[in-house]
Amino acid sequence: MEDNKIPYHVAIIMDGNGRWAKERGKVRSYGHEMGAKTLKELALYAFSKGVKVLSVFAFSTENFKRSEEEVGFLMNLFIKLFNTEFKIFNEKDIKVVFMGTPSFAVPILESLIEKTNVVMVVTQPDREKDRKGNIIYSPCKELALKNNIEVFQPIKIKEEYQKVLDTKPDIIVTAAYGQIIPSVILDYPKYGCINVHGSLLPKLRGGAPVHHAIINGDKVAGVTIMYMDKKMDAGDIISQKSTPIHEDTTLDELYSRLSYLGRDLLMETLPSIIDGTNNKVKQNEDEVTFGYNITKEEEKVNFNDNIDNIHNKIRGLSSIPGAYAIINNKRIKIYKSEKTNIKSNKEPGTIVDINSDGIYVTTLDYVIK
Secondary structure (H helix, E strand, O other): OHHHOOOOOEEEEOOOOOOOHHHHHHOEEOHHHHOOOOHHHHHHHHHHOOOOOOOOEEEEOOOOOOOHHHHHHHHHHHHHHHHHHOHHHHOOOOEEEEEEOOHHHHHHHHHHHHHOEEEEEEOOOOEEEOOOOOEEOOHHHHHHHHOOOEEEOOOOOOOOOHHHHHOOOOEEEEEOOOOOOOHHHHOOOOOOEEEEEOOOOOOOEOOOHHHHHHHOOOOEEEEEEEEOOOOOOOOOEEEEEEEEOOOOOOHHHHHHHHHHHHHHHHHHHHHHHHOOOOOOEOOOHHHOOEOOOOOOHHHEOOOOOOHHHHHHHHHHOOOOOOEEEEEOOEEEEEOOOOEOOOOOOOOOOOEEEEEOOEEEEEOOOOEEO
């Protein structure tokens, strides 16, 4: 549509009934911030920011003036474009099956519930009872029940998948579900099966990419929106966003940050998945690394290592599952550490001081607190 390519200085999109620009305090301005070149780009950006109803559009030149005729023409053009290319979001008629389990997936599910029609949540089976005798639900199950959404908890999704197909989903979105999804499900939705993965693929495929990003001492982490494939985390990449890992970043902090980053990126990317305009990219197999689930043995701190590796392990496992060390024949959980520049000639693993600040232990090079 050639008319779609109209230059502008500032474009204003309003929510709800669309009060005119006199109430500028309630107006959301997106075009100038984004620097979009077309109305379509502007609409995509509006969706990514959570605009539910697009109604009045003031399309301005540098002097912020347009005739009523021009504004009417642009408004009708935008509405036409919106109704044809983005109607599925406006009408909330896209049927989504969401597959996820831990807290990482919750913000993503919340946003899908708000903006699409989530018809089923598939999550891992309930855990054993806690000390009070209560059955422990997954965070995603709790959110689904709160929103009166059907919950399905197969022990083995490879064998118990028919309920998912019976919902006739347009798209399936997964985030840290916890089981390998069979081809019969992957091949069903017309818009595909989309995964929100907590790494910058092809780096750190597997079930614990966030843990390993910190443990490895990486300086950057990120999320990937990808088409799912039979092979674990090997599908085509649709979009990615990165975030820094600082010297004191812990697993809990990065986990939460990536969860919201993944939510926002998914919402930005969904329109291009639906209309088929995304530029998917195959993963480079030569650059593949893995971040498999953490084993009990990997949780153990070995003080016969340098201080950087020990510090990275402690913060990369904090707070779940938590690193531990054997000190004086006792298993001690460690959730926080600090590097020092203190040197010691004592054997690694020796406690050299205990005070109100903490416990000081020797490593291969420096003392860690």
